[in-house]
Amino acid sequence: MSTETDRIAAGQLLDSLYLDMFHLIEAHTQSRIDIERTNSSGAILLARTKFQQGGQAISTAQIPTENSAEFNALCRVVSVAEKKWAEISVERHAVDKEKGYMEPLHWFSVLPPLSLRNAMDKFKKCIEIVAESTNVQRELSAVLSGIDRLRRSVALQ
Amino acid sequence: MLKSTIVDTRVRLRPSKKLLALLDAQKEHFEEMPANVAKALKDNGYSLPTSIKVLKENELVYKRPTIDTKLLTKLTADIPEVPLKSQVEDVANGEEADDQQEQTVKGNFLYLNDIHWLRDTLDKLRQQKKINIFLYELLENCELILPENEFKPRNPELEARCQRLRDEQHNREYHKMTKNVDATLKNVPEDTIAYQLKSLNKQIIAVAQFIFSVAAGFTFGFFGVNLMVGPLPFGFRILLGVIVALIIALAEMYFLAKKLHEYDEVLDAPKRKKPEPPNVSGVQNIKPHVD
Numbered sequence: 001m002s003t004e005t006d007r008i009a010a011g012q013l014l015d016s017l018y019l020d021m022f023h024l025i026e027a028h029t030q031s032r033i034d035i036e037r038t039n040s041s042g043a044i045l046l047a048r049t050k051f052q053q054g055g056q057a058i059s060t061a062q063i064p065t066e067n068s069a070e071f072n073a074l075c076r077v078v079s080v081a082e083k084k085w086a087e088i089s090v091e092r093h094a095v096d097k098e099k100g101y102m103e104p105l106h107w108f109s110v111l112p113p114l115s116l117r118n119a120m121d122k123f124k125k126c127i128e129i130v131a132e133s134t135n136v137q138r139e140l141s142a143v144l145s146g147i148d149r150l151r152r153s154v155a156l157q
Numbered sequence: 158m159l160k161s162t163i164v165d166t167r168v169r170l171r172p173s174k175k176l177l178a179l180l181d182a183q184k185e186h187f188e189e190m191p192a193n194v195a196k197a198l199k200d201n202g203y204s205l206p207t208s209i210k211v212l213k214e215n216e217l218v219y220k221r222p223t224i225d226t227k228l229l230t231k232l233t234a235d236i237p238e239v240p241l242k243s244q245v246e247d248v249a250n251g252e253e254a255d256d257q258q259e260q261t262v263k264g265n266f267l268y269l270n271d272i273h274w275l276r277d278t279l280d281k282l283r284q285q286k287k288i289n290i291f292l293y294e295l296l297e298n299c300e301l302i303l304p305e306n307e308f309k310p311r312n313p314e315l316e317a318r319c320q321r322l323r324d325e326q327h328n329r330e331y332h333k334m335t336k337n338v339d340a341t342l343k344n345v346p347e348d349t350i351a352y353q354l355k356s357l358n359k360q361i362i363a364v365a366q367f368i369f370s371v372a373a374g375f376t377f378g379f380f381g382v383n384l385m386v387g388p389l390p391f392g393f394r395i396l397l398g399v400i401v402a403l404i405i406a407l408a409e410m411y412f413l414a415k416k417l418h419e420y421d422e423v424l425d426a427p428k429r430k431k432p433e434p435p436n437v438s439g440v441q442n443i444k445p446h447v448d
Contacts (some may be wrong), residue, residue: 020222
């Protein structure tokens with residue numbers, strides 16, 4: 001009898017795992033689309049800035065090189081080890097010049113144009129969605145391995 | 158071909174014959190049924206009793222199921238994690254076997270809500286001891302269709318335009334590169350005196366503007382402040398004039414430098430809207446330079 005209740009429990013668990021997998025696939029696809037949208041609108045805004053300001057306004061020459069002074073990263077990926085799959089999140093630090101947190105936007109100009117600011121916001125958002133998408137993907141692979149192992153355990157019974 | 162954005166993010170499931178046959182066998186126990194399931198049944202030649210209420214898409218609301226992770230770890234405690242390779246083989250073998258065993262039916266798809274309904278229904282039927290089958294056993298034979306990007310051909314008009322712009326760009330670069338090699342090409346775009354005078358005029362105007370504004374600043378410092386405040390010593394007036402003129406000169410210098418730099422760029426790039434570069438010597442044609 002105990003094997004029978006076990007079988008039922010395993011079956012129900014497997015059913016919910018399958019449904020969860022479908023949900024996660026949909027969420028993952030949605031976040032992929034969001035990444036695509038935000039990234040492309042950011043790129044378009046960047047192109048708009050170049051168009052309005054001329055080709056020299058935004059270029060790689062303004063980005064610090066190896067020889068320039070070092071600075072700390074404003075945005076870091078940290079892992080939140082609360083759940084089984086190591087979840088990650090994006091941590092942002094406020095701009096603080098004295099402690100070495102530079103505002104990258106100011107490399108390009110002291111008064112950056114609106115479209116450049118908007119482009120930066122879009123790319124920031126994009127990074128956050130990428131982190132979300134990674135979490136969903138990890139969760140999905142956890143569910144998939146769960147399904148696989150549970151199926152083998154059911155097959156053994 | 159271009160990949161376009163995914164329009165429909167939903168996961169679709171093509172029901173197998175086994176699933177439909179099971180639903181058909183149990184149909185007297187159903188009170189209601191989602192529209193997609195009903196349609197799939199009807200399209201494949203099964204009839205439905207009129208007592209079944211067909212639910213529309215928006216009447217079904219389901220949440221994500223919660224997974225009992227403790228139970229999962231308990232049940233799978235003695236199952237080792239297998240390397241990925243054998244897993245893939247397993248899946249491939251399983252798929253082949255499924256293909257041979259059971260053909261999926263044509264036509265309708267089931268969506269996530271329908272699968273939720275199916276699970277709940279199977280749950281109820283299992284409790285009433287009418288069937289003894291789980292959803293996962295049914296899903297194994299179904300075809301899962303994941304959302305995919307559509308491929309779109311690129312607009313030929315756009316392609317032609319891009320090609321034309323690319324050609325122009327290459328031509329311009331080539332022209333710039335060979336300008337100081339070939340004497341006949343040296344002054345192709347700026348060969349006329351009018352053109353040179355024009356660009357010279359522009360620069361002269363910019364410089365003249367600079368001089369005027371500096372002079373005006375000096376005048377203000379020299380006379381204006383004297384008129385406003387009252388009689389001032391001559392040396393102080395000169396000092397004031399020079400200070401004001403200096404401030405204005407500094408500000409103006411920035412703009413002047415910017416403007417002159419722009420002229421340089423304009424002179425470097427030959428005029429854009431020429432379908433064919435002018436043929437100076439009449440002997441040599443400029444070859445379009447395309448990679």
